[in-house]
Amino acid sequence: MTLNNQVVMVIGGGIAGIQASIDLANMGFQVHLVERTPSIGGRMAQLDKTFPTNDCSICILAPKMIECAGHKNIDLLTYSEVVEVEGQVGDFRVKVLKKPRFVDMSKCTGCGECVERCPRRVPNEFNLFLDKRKAIYLPFPQAVPRKMTIDAQNCLYFLKGRCRLCEEPCQAGAIEFEQEEEMVELSVGAIILATGFDPYDVSALKEYGYGEIENVITGLEFERLISASGPTSGELERPSDKKPPQVIAFIQCVGSRDVNYNPYCSTVCCMHATKEAILAGEHYPDLRSFVFYTDLRAVGKRFQEYVTRAREEYGVTYIRARPGRVTGKNGHPIVWYEETVFKEGEERKVRKMEVDLVILCPALVPHRSQEEVARKLGVELDEAGFFRIPDRLSRPLDTSVEGIFACGFCQGPQDIPDSVIQASGAAARVAELLVPERADRDA
Amino acid sequence: MPRRRIGVFVCHCGNNIGGVVRVPEVVEYARRLPNVVYAEGSLYACSEEGLSSIREKITAYGLNRVVVASCTPRTHETLFRNACEEAGLNRYLFEFVNIREHCSWIHMRAPDQATEKAKSLIKMGVAKSYHLEPQEELESEVYPEALVIGAGVTGMTAALNLAHQGLKVHLVEREKELGGLLSEVNKLFPTHRDAKEILDPLVEGVKNHSLVTIYLGSEVEGVEGFIGNFKVRITKVEEEIKVGTIIVATGARELKPIGQYGYPAMANVLTQLELEERLKEGVDEWQSVVMINCVGARGADRSYCGRFCCHTAMKNAILIKEGNPAAKIYILHQDVMASGVEAERYYRGAMELGVRFIRYDPTNPPQILGERQAEEIKVYHALIGREVILPAQLVVLTTPLVPQADNERLSKMLKVPLGSEGFFLEAHLKLRPVEFATDGVYLCGSARHPSDIRESVSQAYAASAKAAIPMREGVVRVEAITAFSQERLCNGCGNCLLVCPFGAVELKDCERGAQVAWVSVAQCKGCGCCVAACPNGAMQQRGFSDQQLMIMIEALAEGVSSGLR
């Protein structure tokens, strides 16, 4: 077995995949970064700010995205998917399907004239379906690469054989309805998985009324609403009447730490809710926030101080309770709960709190593509569906297959700093593995 | 000064600029600006066609400055700089003017004014380009050897990873043995493997690897230099060691909560690490054990959470319970930090085994009852709402890791900062957690923040990757927007030194005997803070000099007074 192959594949273009790619490229490896969607950026592009620094998320992400795209050692394969993997460490033969954008990337300048002209509106997945995008679109304003994509499933030309209005304003002549998918076969020495996560579908928890009761939203939806570049330009609008809320309640562990749904802890939600409460307080100084939690898991660096800041500077109130139910039908949801921390002599009873907006912090589960990816690569999953790491202590980045590493949320719930650390760590593992004619084989 | 021959290329960007700004008019205007010998409009300056034209015209017209007026430099600056270089023109003799994001796109309803604004911006850009100087990016050599300070699990992991990549490592450990904090630990969460199982392969690995040189019972005494070129003095070593990068893996130590909860006066009150030592010899027949979590953490003494001490408490609780199923084990906590998949499962397992978790309020903490040793614990049980008294044959205090005593000394030596709690402070909490703002120095493990093995090892790998990058590359290249001091103008006031966030400025002796400012180009990040702090213009920034910025202001003002905005 030779380990001369200095080409590496990274699957997943979120912050972990981007970081791993940049580190590998800077170490001199050739990297193929495969990303399913039209742009790299992942979940971090959907966040407004990041805890505990309250950095603007896209501001710290965009330079990395640009660095990644411009790096001479990185081949960005966006809107592409891994179809088949054969071989072993040192020589994985991977077939990657490049899905057709129907736009010529070498001509498209990202000017957006075509989007203006397109008549077809489609629910916008980047904004959690809170608004619409066009059938020809850029997933978000800072997308990298800045090239348009035609969503064939919703394009009038592909559905009904008419329209093609996007062609006329395109001075570069980049629209290409006849574009075909392309399959490429790549030989890589090692693979790094960075496929991220999805939010759990909380409509399964009927007691919280998501989808039934007005003004019950999820944490990620809140994130898009409060984002300056989101569907409401940063105005926290209640879905029912578009007015800002005065009192909001966060319910933690929705579908997490729950033997009926996902028994594990999703790790980032306590901090996520704290951040959102702070952001809401920054936008609307008179707003009151309540966080219903089970354990307040603020373990990371400067996390505890962040929670203290939320309590003291923004008046966020933390109530230790897992609400049993949310009801309400006039646009003011009611949260039903029992206190579980009592002062001496305090009465125990079921309480209710009427609020203007309920935010459910959902469990975060392995990305919907995870099982498929695991199958294709022959990599094992653990009981929760994350990539299994056989020796978490000595080899925290190694999957069950030699030469395949996993970093970030796809191997276990974790926040951005830990994901970035693991991404760089995975790059180091590859670097010590793919050493030509290495004498000491004990990796 | 040789005559300037400036070329201006104004981009239509399809309709994006051309549909608002009257580009041909702007090209005409640019052509008549002082020192402009060539001007053209381009449909897409960034296209292959546009770039070819630029390269051609540089040659054909002997252009020695190029100005492109199109979109934002943040996207295509490198592209155009490359085109200039390919045509034989120094890449820093290029100036970018933004007439799209900053003009046509924001004044779509005012085409006349947008056109005038485009002219004005180009006038400023042309004026600046006049004063641009050719620059070479500094290539600073990187010595391909690393210093790793600290040989615990973290330091050894980093050292071995680098050695496997073929890089030489100097591993310095102040104790007489390798292993760090982990040598004191008994079994590990969550698999209950022996700590030795993790440590021994690492110790064997570093001892046997030809590229790792170990210095036991030694400390780093002094560090000079910058990335690629550090000179390090180590105790007991005669010669200076030259290294390219430094990794800080000095770990942390367990807090001994002297004076709290009867520690250390009462013999049956221990810390978790002390319990580990005892457990190595076997589980005693304690009938009742009470563990108190968050001692010295998450409170007035220390705001942070120890991150993994809940795991340690649960682990030791389970070990004791498994060894003696009849024992009553209580863990008094403020929150149970068991994030993720494994830890949550472990927590549930502990509860099922019969370990009792009792939540206490930090404003009403538990009390030790007993004379010469602990006998019982009185605690307000927040969940049931009243005080309970628990039997306590053994009391274990769960404390966080705290910074090493000599962090401050090391931080000054390496010119890296400490955070408010005394751990080392990384360059950026989110995106640069294992790097320092100072290039070439990296951070991992509990020296940064209390970390368990899994996290420490991941961080060690990460720091190793960061350190490997410049060493594998062999050089560091610095974008030529760095500051420089003009010796003859400098009066040695030292303002620049004080304001530099990166420690890139020093005062050095010059020929005339005075102390003058000197910028380490390898460290300089090009913010320009020092330039603004310099009282007499001695300090300047390449590409953003006072002269270059002032000429833009003058060009704009001249336009104003002559009727052109």
Next chain:
Amino acid sequence: MVSDKEPTILVFACNWCSYAGADLAGVSRLEMPPHCRVVRVMCSARVRPEFVIAALSRGLDGVVILGCHPGDCHYSEGNHYTRRRALLLKELLEHVGIEPERFQLRWISASEGAKFAQTITEITGEIEALDRRREPPPEG
């Protein structure tokens, strides 16, 4: 300051935050008054008080410095120095009779395109109002 009614405002924007915010305003096609001219610097801390004084004394109607929000500076502390210098400079300018609206410091992050547009519109309006007040009374 000049006989023309339309002001000219010089804006220094830092590469990492405010310049990017201005770019985003552009990408979002947010319309704003066309009287500002943006000069890019790497950090707002590069801007020395002499630039502001020179600009105002040469007839420009206003100078704005835009930087990263405190705590977010790409160079960690640059914007702290900017803030301190700006405070002193403001006092100095007022002392010599220059209206405070003519020199302003604002924080704009890379995602605040709308805020950039708003800021430019606001400041332009303020300066236009000043210029109108300084108009000489009509003859006769």
